[in-house]
Amino acid sequence: MAGRAARRCCLGWDFSTQQVKVVAVDAELSVFYEDSVHFDRDLVEFGTQGGVHVHKDGLTVTSPVLMWVQALDIILEKMKALGFDFSQVLALSGAGQQHGSVYWKTGAGQVLTSLSPDLPLCEQLQACFSIGDCPVWMDSSTAAQCRQLEAAVGGAQALSRLTGSRAYERFTGNQIAKIYQQNPEAYSHTERISLVSSFAASLFLGSYSPVDYSDGSGMNLLQIQDKVWSQACLGACAPHLEEKLGRPVPSCSVVGAISSYFVQRYGFPPGCKVVAFTGDNPASLAGMRLEEGDIAVSLGTSDTLFLWLQEPTPALEGHIFCNPVDPQHYMALLCFKNGSLMREKIRDESASGSWSEFSKALQSTEMGNGGNLGFYFDVMEITPEITGRHRFSAENHEVSAFPRDVEIRALIEGQFMAKKIHAEALGYRVMPKTKILATGGASHNRDILQVYEALLRRYAMLEQRILSQTQGPPE
Ligand SMILES: Nc1ncnc2c1ncn2[C@@H]1O[C@H](COP(=O)(O)OP(=O)(O)O)[C@@H](O)[C@H]1O
Ligand SMILES: O=C(CO)[C@@H](O)[C@H](O)COP(=O)(O)O
The missing domain is CATH 3.30.420.40 (ATPase, nucleotide binding domain)
Structure with missing residues (x-):
């Protein structure tokens, strides 16, 4: 890689269930660099299977947040060792497995803005999380919280009309409610809650990145038509939640410039833009240039089926998310765990x-x-x-x-x-x-x-x- 002519590019990241992946895309949209870190294989010390820990109850499923951070360190170090020319990166964005949530401890925002370029991220962020094992999309341990949320807003259909889905166990609002009920101390020491997507963007930004509308639709908290948090849903899940979530933004928003940590440690240009990260399925809808009438089937860890919709049609089965490309439109999605x-x-x-x-x-x-x-x-x-x-x-x-x-x-x-x-x-x-x-x-x-x-x-x-x-x- 070293010695090749400079090639201006954008980086795309995927923080998915089993791995972190990166691609570099040039001005002709050719992918000229790809790599991944596979959690089970490359980070055995975390002891995951399929990227997750399934707990004894068979319902609770989590992933260690520091495993995701360390995977990012490994990929970046490898790119650097191979001579990847970070100075040519104009912008970066990415995707995360949907619904999973990250809990930043009080004071973590301050640590993020003052990272030393001499050390890997993982070493500096060790003490930054109030919950070390994050609930992920495979979790189905929140049946009680789901019933509570539906009851609070007038039933499953009412919740679906408001947020695009009836209460689903993996949806983040219900996960937050469970953490608040079972571990109130950790909840009260949390200054910010990110989705996996906005967590990853925050690492690059060096400050908290907002949740985007499309991935935010997988929380049972966002009013998908008005694009604001539902006060009724927030109130039913946990106190002071709005301030811990921050304001959601359109999925194509530029959320800021890359942090000085990446400029100094890897040589990114200071003007490199960070575009909001979104969910992996919304990102696939955008990346596959899905048009109205097309159907996409994603055969990742989960199997999903999704399509572009002009009008939301919330039902008791399946999900409606805000569209990541056109904020006036929507996307419909069905998810199958046994993929x-x-x-x-x-x-x-x-x-x-x-x-x-x-x-x-x-x-x-x-x-x-x-x-x-x-x-x-x-x-x-x-x-x-x-x-x-x-x-x-x-x-x-x-x-x-x-x-x-x-x-x-x-x-x-x-x-x-x-x-x-x-x-x-x-x-x-x-x-x-x-x-x-x-x-x-x-x-x-x-x-x-x-x-x-x-x-x-x-x-x-x-x-x-x-x-x-x-x-x-x-x-
Ligand atoms: N040749 C193959 N035939 C069928 N499945 C495959 C093949 N190669 C990889 N896979 C499946 O792809 C899955 C990983 O898909 P991927 O989209 O990378 O997952 P994720 O993004 O959820 O981490 C693996 O669990 C594996 O079962
Ligand atoms: O829960 C869902 C969608 O609602 C899953 O599709 C997750 O987004 C995980 O994605 P993969 O890692 O399987 O791509």
């Missing part, structure tokens, strides 16, 4: 831990899987709330096991069907012109995408036939 980690388990059990064996099983089995169906929820699913493995034979009898190849196809077809059924229940339709775009780690697997594509084509043909039989030939 990549479930696929990895079946890969380990039925394909000797190898994605290529997994692919061979998909290639050697037929669409429809000879009538065998399977639904796999090793952890409590979000959409719908269900656990367990449920297998049905061609004769529609529940069975306890399938042959290995059948199991693998049943998993992928079942995951596809769950997405289709729940998306259709919300009124999403695949039209002939609809583009379906895939992203996330598992979208590298052509055989999984092939199954999705074949099933989509099959359903589209069937729907076309039903339509032409009930309405006559298309005009």
Whole structure:
């Protein structure tokens, strides 16, 4: 990298469930540098599995905040060692796993503004958090707080109309309420609460970055139409919450210039702009240049399905978020917790831990899987709330096991069907012109995408036939 002609660029960061990633993009939008730090593999001292700690109750799921900070130190040091020319970085922005929250201890803001360029961030921020293990999106331990919030605002539907979602256990307001109820001392010593996205932006900014509208919609606290915190929701969750959250801003806002720490330690230009960070799914909607009518499927740690909406249509299932690109518009999202980690388990059990064996099983089995169906929820699913493995034979009898190849196809077809059924229940339709775009780690697997594509084509043909039989030939 050293010695190459200077290349002006922007950096994009992703603080997701299993890793921190960076890309450098030049003026032609070519990605010329990529790297990642994988929490389980590269930061073993934190002892995470899939980037998280699942607690004994099986419901509480957290990640250590210092692991995220250390991952950032490692990536930056590696870039520096490789001669990355930070002086050419005009701006940076990024994304974080949604809903996760970070609790900054009283006095941490002061530490952030006066970091010494001689030391890594991790060493200097050790004592800056009132909660070391942050609740993340996989947590489902706040059922009681969810019921309290819904009751406080007039029910689930009323909350959904206001904030875009009924109360969900992973949504940040309910997580904050749990911390306030179970650990009031830590709550009272917290001067600022960030989302993972605004936390990451704060590190670069050297001061607290605001929450953006789009990621802020995943908290059950933001009025998605007015773009202000709901006083009723704040009051139902915890006291003095508004001052701990700061004012939310549009997702494309420039929140400031990079802090002098990065200028002095890495050679960033002092004018390098920090654009508000947002949630990883909203960032994908923006980055994939999704247009109205398109549907995106993200196959990351979670599986999600999302689309661009002009008008909000809040319901009791799924979420409406503020749109990260156009603040007048919205995005709809469905989230499935049993995504990549479930696929990895079946890969380990039925394909000797190898994605290529997994692919061979998909290639050697037929669409429809000879009538065998399977639904796999090793952890409590979000959409719908269900656990367990449920297998049905061609004769529609529940069975306890399938042959290995059948199991693998049943998993992928079942995951596809769950997405289709729940998306259709919300009124999403695949039209002939609809583009379906895939992203996330598992979208590298052509055989999984092939199954999705074949099933989509099959359903589209069937729907076309039903339509032409009930309405006559298309005009
Ligand atoms: N070839 C593959 N086939 C299927 N899944 C894959 C493949 N390669 C990576 N993955 C999945 O991608 C997941 C990580 O996706 P990624 O989008 O990077 O996650 P996140 O952003 O949530 O940390 C892994 O858990 C892994 O199961
Ligand atoms: O909870 C949600 C969306 O509502 C998840 O999609 C998280 O945003 C985690 O994302 P990945 O790490 O799986 O991309």
